[in-house]
C-alpha cells in the first residue's frame with residue numbers, strides 16, 4: 001500500500017481514460033492479469049470507499065501499471081484530474097486474476113465495454129508464450145470502442161456493436177457461433193453481468209471451459225468487510241465467496257447468477 005506517482009493520464013474516448021502510475025509493489029516479484037488496483041480517490045473524507053480498477057497493462061521493466069477506466073460517478077470523475085507528477089494512494093495488485101493452462105494452444109478472450117481492459121495484459125502474455133489469441137469484443141457504439149489496436153496486436157480481433165456502427169450488428173455473444181469457437185481450448189471473459197451470464201450459457205453449449213471476471217461492489221478490497229460476496233457452486237454446495245480476495249476471476253462453471 002502507499003502513495004505512488006502518476007506517470008501519465010490521457011482520454012481515450014469522451015469518458016474513458018488511461019492512467020499510468022508507479023506500481024505500489026515490485027512487479028518483477030509477480031502479478032496476474034485480471035488482478036485489480038484499489039484507488040483512494042482523495043485524501044479527504046468525501047470519498048470513504050476506494051474504487052477498484054483492473055490492471056490493463058504492466059510495464060515490468062519500469063515497474064509501471066496502466067488502468068483504463070470510465071469516468072461515470074463522482075469518484076472516477078475525480079480521478080480524471082490526476083496528472084503526471086501527482087501522488088495517488090493505491091493498493092494492489094489485489095485478488096486472483098486469470099489462470100493460464102499449459103498445453104492450451106488457442107484461447108478466446110471475450111470483453112464487453114469497460115470490461116475489455118483486463119484482457120489486454122492477458123492477451124499480451126498469451127501472445128508472448130505463443131498461444132493463439134482470438135478476441136471477441138462488444139460495445140454499444142463505435143464511439144465507445146476501446147483498446148482495439150492493443151488486442152489486434154496480439155491475435156485476431158472481432159467486434160460487435162449494438163447499433164451496428166462497427167463490426168457485426170448485435171451483442172458480442174452473437175459472434176460466438178459453433179464455427180467461431182471451433183478449436184478454442186479455453187475462454188476468458190470480462191464485462192457487464194448480463195453479458196457474463198449470456199457468455200456462460202453459450203460457452204457451456206459449446207462445451208468449452210473458461211473464466212469469468214466478476215464486478216461486485218467492494219469495500220475494503222482485502223477480505224475484511226465481506227461486502228463483495230458472490231454465490232459460487234463448489235463441491236455440490238453453494239458457498240459465498242469474497243470477490244476481492246478469491247476473485248474477481250472465478251471458474252465460469254462455478255459462478256451462479258440470479259435467475
Ligand SMILES: Cc1cc2nc3c(=O)[nH]c(=O)nc-3n(C[C@H](O)[C@H](O)[C@H](O)COP(=O)(O)OP(=O)(O)OC[C@H]3O[C@@H](n4cnc5c(N)ncnc54)[C@H](O)[C@@H]3O)c2cc1C
Nearest residue numbers: 049051052053054069070072073074075076215216217248
Ligand atoms: C474487480 C473490479 C475491477 C474493475 N475494473 C474496472 C476497470 O478496469 N475500468 C472501469 O472503468 N471500471 C472498473 N470497475 C468498475 C469500477 O470500480 C466502478 O465503475 C467504480 O468503482 C465506480 O465508481 P464511481 O466513483 O464512478 O461511482 P460512484 O457511483 O460514485 O460509486 C459509489 C460506490 O459504488 C461503487 N461502484 C459503483 N459502480 C460500481 C461497479 N460497476 N462495480 C463495482 N463498484 C461500483 C464504487 O466503487 C463506490 O464505492 C471494476 C470493478 C471491480 C469490482
Ligand code: FES
Nearest residue numbers: 219221225226244
Ligand atoms: S471488499 Fe471487503 S471483503 Fe471484499
